[in-house]
Amino acid sequence: MHHSKIVKAWVAERKNQIELFYLPSYSPQLNPEERLNADLKQEMGKRVPVRTKAKLRDATSAHMMMLEQNPERVMSYFQDRRVKYAA
Numbered sequence: 001m002h003h004s005k006i007v008k009a010w011v012a013e014r015k016n017q018i019e020l021f022y023l024p025s026y027s028p029q030l031n032p033e034e035r036l037n038a039d040l041k042q043e044m045g046k047r048v049p050v051r052t053k054a055k056l057r058d059a060t061s062a063h064m065m066m067l068e069q070n071p072e073r074v075m076s077y078f079q080d081r082r083v084k085y086a087a
Contacts, residue, residue, distance in 0.1 A: 021085055032086050035077035036067075 011020065028034040043063050050056045067074055078087040 030082050032077045032083040035080075035083070036074075039073075039077070040064075 011018070023030045040060065040063055044050075044056075044059060047059060050059055075087075078084060
């Protein structure tokens with residue numbers, strides 16, 4: 001979690017709605033977001049290289065929209081025993 005005042009205030013207002021998990025520093029294997037990042041990088045590697053920020057943004061957006069239609073794929077990010085805490 002970011003430790004800025006605005007983030008802390010936002011979290012405090014929603015303490016009954018969300019649960020925070022504090023991860024050790026430098027532990028990407030415990031962060032399900034890293035699985036999304038790896039998936040995105042793998043998909044981008046399969047495409048023709050993009051040469052502009054706009055094309056990269058478009059390709060990234062297309063991948064994220066595809067994920068919205070594939071909840072099973074998103075759920076797979078949480079199957080490893082090290083990240084099941086977040087499921």
